[in-house]
Amino acid sequence: MVSACIYSRRVWRWPLLLLLCFTLFSPSLNASEAPTDPVIMRAVWLERFTRYIDWPGGSRVADANTPFTLCVWGDDNFAKTVHDLYQQQTIKDKTVLVSQRTDIAQLQDCDLLYLSSVKTADLRALLDKVRGQPTLLVSAQAGNAELGVHINMYEEQGYQRFEINIDDVKSSGLVIRSRLLQVARIIHHAGPS
Amino acid sequence: MKQLHWPIGAKLTAIILSVSGVALLAGLTVFTLIQMREARVALENSAMAQARLMALYAEVPLQFNDPKAIVDILSRTELPSLKQATVFDRDNKVYASYQRIEQKLTAIPDIRTIVAAGGMVVDSKSLQIVQAIEHEHEHFGYLYLNVSLDQLQREVSQRFWLMSGVAAALLFLSWILGQLLQKTISRPILRLTALARRIGETQDYSARASFKGDDEIASLSRSFNLMLDAIHERELARDHAEDALRESKKNLESAVQELQYLANYDSLTELPNRALCMDRIANAVFRAAREQRKAAVVFLDLDHFKEINDSLGHAVGDELLKAASRRLQSCIRRGDTLARLGGDEFLIVLEDLNEELNVVSVMQKIIDAFAHPFHFGGYTVTTTVSIGTCTYPQDGTDVQTLMRNADAAMYKAKELGRNTYQYYQPEMNALSLRRLSLVNDLRDAQHNGQLLLHFQPQIDSDSCRIIGVEALIRWQHPTLGPISPVEFIPVAETSGMIVNIGLWVINSAAVQLAQWRKQGYDKLRMAINLSAVQFRQHDLPEQISSVMQRFHIPHECIELEITESMLMRDVEGAIVMMKRLKSMGFRLAIDDFGTGYSSLNYLRKFPLDALKVDRSFVDEVTTDAEDTAITLAILSMAKNLRLTVIAEGVETREQFHFLVENGCDEVQGYLFSPPLPAEQLTQLLLTELPLKFSSTLVAN
Numbered sequence: 001m002v003s004a005c006i007y008s009r010r011v012w013r014w015p016l017l018l019l020l021c022f023t024l025f026s027p028s029l030n031a032s033e034a035p036t037d038p039v040i041m042r043a044v045w046l047e048r049f050t051r052y053i054d055w056p057g058g059s060r061v062a063d064a065n066t067p068f069t070l071c072v073w074g075d076d077n078f079a080k081t082v083h084d085l086y087q088q089q090t091i092k093d094k095t096v097l098v099s100q101r102t103d104i105a106q107l108q109d110c111d112l113l114y115l116s117s118v119k120t121a122d123l124r125a126l127l128d129k130v131r132g133q134p135t136l137l138v139s140a141q142a143g144n145a146e147l148g149v150h151i152n153m154y155e156e157q158g159y160q161r162f163e164i165n166i167d168d169v170k171s172s173g174l175v176i177r178s179r180l181l182q183v184a185r186i187i188h189h190a191g192p193s
Numbered sequence: 194m195k196q197l198h199w200p201i202g203a204k205l206t207a208i209i210l211s212v213s214g215v216a217l218l219a220g221l222t223v224f225t226l227i228q229m230r231e232a233r234v235a236l237e238n239s240a241m242a243q244a245r246l247m248a249l250y251a252e253v254p255l256q257f258n259d260p261k262a263i264v265d266i267l268s269r270t271e272l273p274s275l276k277q278a279t280v281f282d283r284d285n286k287v288y289a290s291y292q293r294i295e296q297k298l299t300a301i302p303d304i305r306t307i308v309a310a311g312g313m314v315v316d317s318k319s320l321q322i323v324q325a326i327e328h329e330h331e332h333f334g335y336l337y338l339n340v341s342l343d344q345l346q347r348e349v350s351q352r353f354w355l356m357s358g359v360a361a362a363l364l365f366l367s368w369i370l371g372q373l374l375q376k377t378i379s380r381p382i383l384r385l386t387a388l389a390r391r392i393g394e395t396q397d398y399s400a401r402a403s404f405k406g407d408d409e410i411a412s413l414s415r416s417f418n419l420m421l422d423a424i425h426e427r428e429l430a431r432d433h434a435e436d437a438l439r440e441s442k443k444n445l446e447s448a449v450q451e452l453q454y455l456a457n458y459d460s461l462t463e464l465p466n467r468a469l470c471m472d473r474i475a476n477a478v479f480r481a482a483r484e485q486r487k488a489a490v491v492f493l494d495l496d497h498f499k500e501i502n503d504s505l506g507h508a509v510g511d512e513l514l515k516a517a518s519r520r521l522q523s524c525i526r527r528g529d530t531l532a533r534l535g536g537d538e539f540l541i542v543l544e545d546l547n548e549e550l551n552v553v554s555v556m557q558k559i560i561d562a563f564a565h566p567f568h569f570g571g572y573t574v575t576t577t578v579s580i581g582t583c584t585y586p587q588d589g590t591d592v593q594t595l596m597r598n599a600d601a602a603m604y605k606a607k608e609l610g611r612n613t614y615q616y617y618q619p620e621m622n623a624l625s626l627r628r629l630s631l632v633n634d635l636r637d638a639q640h641n642g643q644l645l646l647h648f649q650p651q652i653d654s655d656s657c658r659i660i661g662v663e664a665l666i667r668w669q670h671p672t673l674g675p676i677s678p679v680e681f682i683p684v685a686e687t688s689g690m691i692v693n694i695g696l697w698v699i700n701s702a703a704v705q706l707a708q709w710r711k712q713g714y715d716k717l718r719m720a721i722n723l724s725a726v727q728f729r730q731h732d733l734p735e736q737i738s739s740v741m742q743r744f745h746i747p748h749e750c751i752e753l754e755i756t757e758s759m760l761m762r763d764v765e766g767a768i769v770m771m772k773r774l775k776s777m778g779f780r781l782a783i784d785d786f787g788t789g790y791s792s793l794n795y796l797r798k799f800p801l802d803a804l805k806v807d808r809s810f811v812d813e814v815t816t817d818a819e820d821t822a823i824t825l826a827i828l829s830m831a832k833n834l835r836l837t838v839i840a841e842g843v844e845t846r847e848q849f850h851f852l853v854e855n856g857c858d859e860v861q862g863y864l865f866s867p868p869l870p871a872e873q874l875t876q877l878l879l880t881e882l883p884l885k886f887s888s889t890l891v892a893n
Contacts, residue, residue: 041258048256051328160258179253183262 039078041160042140042153043085046070046112049138049151049162050091052180056173059134061111067097068111073126075116076100082114104129115139115149123147134173146190150174163187202379209371210364217360224356229349233342236274237313237320240340243272244324248336251280252326255333260289267291276319277301277339283332304335318342381410385417398425459533461511462518470532470540474592477530477544481585488585489552491541492599493521493559496577496611498537503725504758505572512569513576520562524555540599546584556580556614563612577612579603581621588617604628627673631684634670639690639697643669646701647868650877651720651839651861654853659878661718661752663861664702665868666694686726695727699740705871706751707744714878720752722784725759729766734773748778752803756784760799768798775800782839787823796834803859804831808842811862815847828855 050068055061061068068091072079079100086096091112101107104126113135118126120143127148130137137150145152145165150172153162163185169176199207247266254262260280267278268291279290279301287301307314307323314321320340326333381404388402398421404414457469465473474490481488495501495517502510514537521531521539530542543552559578566575581602589595601621606613615621638644648662668676685691699721706719727733741748753774760767760783771781782803787810806827813820824840831838840852843862852860866877 045257051256052253162257179250182250183254183257183259 038155038160039081040085043078043082045153045160045162046082046114046138047086047089047091049136049180050112052177053136053169054175054177055092055111055134056175059111059173060109061092061094061134064094066094068092068094069097069099069109071099071101071107071110071113073101073113073115073118078114078116107135108133110135112136112138115141115144117141118144120147123149130172131168132171132173136172136174137168145187148189151184152187161185165189200379201382202375205375205379206368206371209374210368213364213367213371217363221353221356221360225349225353228352229345232345232349233315233320236340236342236345237315240272240320240322240338241313241324243270243275244322244336244338247278247338248324248326251336252328252333255280255282255288255326256328263289264291272338272340274341274344275338276341277337279337280326281335281337283334285335288334301337304337307337308335315342378410381414385414389417392421398428462515462533464518464522464539465530465532467532467534470530470534470542471592471596473530473532473542474595477542478585478590478592478595480544482590486544487546489541489543489546489582490585490595490599491543491552491556491580491582492596492603493539493541493578493580494603494607495537496579496607498576500758501574501576504761505574506761506763509570509572509574513567513574516567516569517563517576517578521559524558524562540596552582552584553614556582560612560614579606579611580614581606581617582614583617628684631676631681632688635668635681635685635688635690638668638670639694641671643671644694644697645669645870646698646705647870648705648874649861649868650866650874651718651859652865654849654857654860659717660859661720662874663720663754663868664698664705664722666698667868682724686724691724691726692730695724696736698722699737703740703744703746706746708871709875709878710746710750712875712878716750717878718750718752718780719746720754720782722754723759725756728755728759728770733770734777734779737774737779738777749780752780752782754782754784754805757786760795764795764798768800771800782837785841787827796830801834801836803837803839805839805841805861806857808862811840811842811848811852812844815845815851821851824852825855828852828857832856 060066070082070086070091072082079098083098086098089096099110101110101113104122107113107126107130110130111134113130115123115126115137116139118139118141123144124147127137131148137148138153139145139149139151140153142152142154145163148168149165150169151162151164153160155161161184164176164181165187166176166181167189247270250266251263254260254266263280267280267289270278270291275293277290277292280288281304282288285304290301302321304323307321308325312323319342320338322336322338322340324336324338326336385402388400392398392400401418401421402414404411457466458464459466477488480486495513498510498513501513514533517537518531518533518539521541525531525541525543528544530540532540532542534540541555543555546552559580563576563578566573568574581599581604583589583595583598583602585595588598598617598621602615602617605618605621606615609615645667647665647667649665650659651661651663652658653660666678666682668678668681670676682691685694702719702721706717709717723733730736737751737753738748741751755767755771760771775781780802781800782805783799783801784805785807786804787807804827806824810820810824810827814824815821828838837858838856839859839861840848840857841861843849843852843860843864845864848862849860849864866874869877
């Protein structure tokens with residue numbers, strides 16, 4: 001029989017740590033460092049997702065001369081966090097261009113699109129708009145994965161988790177490595193795409 | 194250190210087992226070490242691979258803060274000996290850990306020391322590995338694995354014991370193989386050993402070792418057989434050598450016995466010889482002295498043996514000696530000694546004598562035994578014995594004296610006419626001494642002019658004239674007076690002086706004849722007697738011829754007289770010698786004809802001119818019928834052979850008339866003249882020529 005023993009931080013320490021993060025580490029947040037704040041963690045994880053995802057040849061990501069365009073839909077705070085985080089960081093060895101988007105028609109150049117605070121109806125329209133294009137769709141809202149978001153982060157028992165809609169990832173032309181799938185919850189597209 | 198006396202088979206088995214055991218032990222040890230090393234390396238490689246894989250798998254959960262997933266990864270490890278797996282975060286704090294429940298919980302070490310050690314630390318109990326969890330040079334933490342080596346050691350131990358069992362089985366197999374192999378090696382060697390022992394015990398070197406193949410043992414067996422061949426040959430050679438040595442020793446012993454026999458016995462008659470005879474006399478004297486008894490020494494000699502030997506040859510003479518010895522042996526007792534001293538001389542030693550009559554009877558017995566003739570080889574030989582005897586102690590007390598006195602007595606018997614015996618008388622020694630002195634004196638007589646020639650006329654029966662003279666030697670001894678040739682000629686013959694004396698006679702006769710020839714008597718014939726020794730000289734014809742030529746005497750004026758016995762000894766040689774003499778012109782006559790054993794057949798072969806009838810026939814030619822018959826037969830035979838006949842010893846007119854009437858050509862004797870010195874004969878030649886012989890004859 002195997003028994004698991006998980007060393008976890010005490011819950012009462014979270015506020016203190018959060019405070020420390022904002023006061024001490026925010027200005028110099030690094031994607032490679034272990035994040036403690038859920039927002040920062042999500043921002044950091046964006047880059048980590050890209051490590052195990054390959055963009056198709058001929059896409060912008062494959063072009064070394066173009067920056068990696070990280071688009072954020074809605075939520076100015078998260079956009080700012082991402083912007084701050086990736087000012088000095090690279091994704092796929094490329095400089096990162098963080099761009100906040102609000103126009104559904106201006107999503108063609110996004111290599112990664114983080115959907116924050118999107119209504120379901122808008123989400124559908126947005127998903128329809130980027131369907132088939134090699135843009136990694138990431139969100140942190142329950143149910144988004146089933147709708148068509150490629151990677152959807154969620155919290156479980158105090159731990160940040162993520163789920164992957166493997167069907168839509170496939171249809172977008174992106175390739176997710178199995179090692180990433182190893183720790184993710186696999187979701188299939190609900191209903192006709 | 195005490196030496197082990199193991200049989201070779203046990204030694205070979207021990208060697209095989211030792212070698213196999215050491216090899217197996219070494220193999221087992223090396224194998225075990227290799228196994229342990231390989232197992233450890235395999236475990237290390239496996240653990241490292243697992244660590245790398247687990248680190249790889251832990252990378253994503255660690256990035257996405259998923260300790261549960263990490264524990265799940267750790268729990269699914271394929272390392273059965275894993276005791277503990279722990280993931281450390283980038284701050285080296287334990288992030289997630291997994292431990293097998295059956296494994297003893299161990300304290301988590303400081304992973305930095307392990308990282309500093311190259312990522313792996315191995316001790317006797319465990320293997321500790323630390324693997325970095327990284328992605329594209331970004332470090333996320335470490336994976337720590339603690340692997341127990343118990344299982345590995347158990348497996349290695351199991352393999353060790355398994356291999357030990359296999360080794361034991363192999364050792365047992367080696368023992369069985371050793372037993373089989375050592376038999377193939379030790380059995381032939383043991384057979385060789387047994388063979389060598391058997392040969393040593395029985396000394397039978399003909400045995401050989403059997404062998405097969407061509408290996409070292411076969412080579413050893415072959416060499417062993419070669420050695421046996423050599424020993425066998427040496428043994429055979431030694432046996433042969435021993436046989437030869439034995440034979441040689443036997444021959445030597447036989448030769449020694451023969452030598453001893455020859456030293457003591459006469460080979461012809463097998464009687465004791467002089468040396469043993471003297472020993473027997475000495476023993477007889479010793480016993481007689483001790484027992485106060487008498488002993489006699491009898492010396493005997495065969496009468497006329499020399500003539501028999503000369504006329505009939507040595508073979509007949511030897512047969513006569515052997516027959517005589519047998520007759521003598523029959524005349525004496527078993528304990529008495531009969532010995533042959535040499536020639537025809539025998540000696541008898543008689544012991545245990547009480548009366549002299551005993552000796553007389555023995556001697557008379559011997560005389561009687563020789564009364565009968567001997568028959569052998571177609572010959573009938575008559576001989577008698579002359580015997581002399583002396584007795585111990587009155588005639589001598591030592592061997593030499595007894596022998597000398599007996600010898601003297603025997604000579605006395607001979608002087609008394611032979612065929613008789615004589616006891617020793619003290620005066621007999623004088624005779625022996627006389628013989629000895631004669632030998633010494635004769636050597637000087639020739640040079641001192643004591644030897645003389647007298648000449649006796651030979652008369653022609655018809656004319657009564659001297660037609661020849663016979664030279665006769667005389668010895669005028671300065672103290673003993675005239676000595677008869679009958680006495681000194683045998684002495685000259687036995688001493689070897691006869692050759693020189695004979696030559697002197699020839700030379701002197703030639704000198705005298707030469708003188709007479711100068712005085713006109715050139716027809717006068719000189720008769721010279723030749724001795725047997727002279728006749729055997731090869732250069733005799735040349736010697737006589739040389740002398741005659743020196744004095745210019747024709748050879749036909751010399752008549753050489755030879756006795757019958759000289760001719761009969763070697764008939765063929767005599768014929769050759771006579772022919773040589775005859776071819777030179779010398780006349781040849783047989784002297785003393787009738788006394789020997791001449792065969793008429795031989796007589797024809799001899800180139801003779803004359804026969805001289807022996808005086809013994811002439812003596813009684815008118816009174817004894819037998820002598821008359823013999824003389825007539827000789828005269829008749831001579832006429833048939835056309836030989837001149839001369840009669841010796843004519844002393845009476847009756848004899849002369851008888852001879853003349855029966856055709857005797859010439860006569861010689863005292864009736865006409867005794868032998869005279871040369872001067873007197875010269876006078877006779879001067880005064881009586883030619884007719885006065887007849888008147889003298891008439892006057893006598």
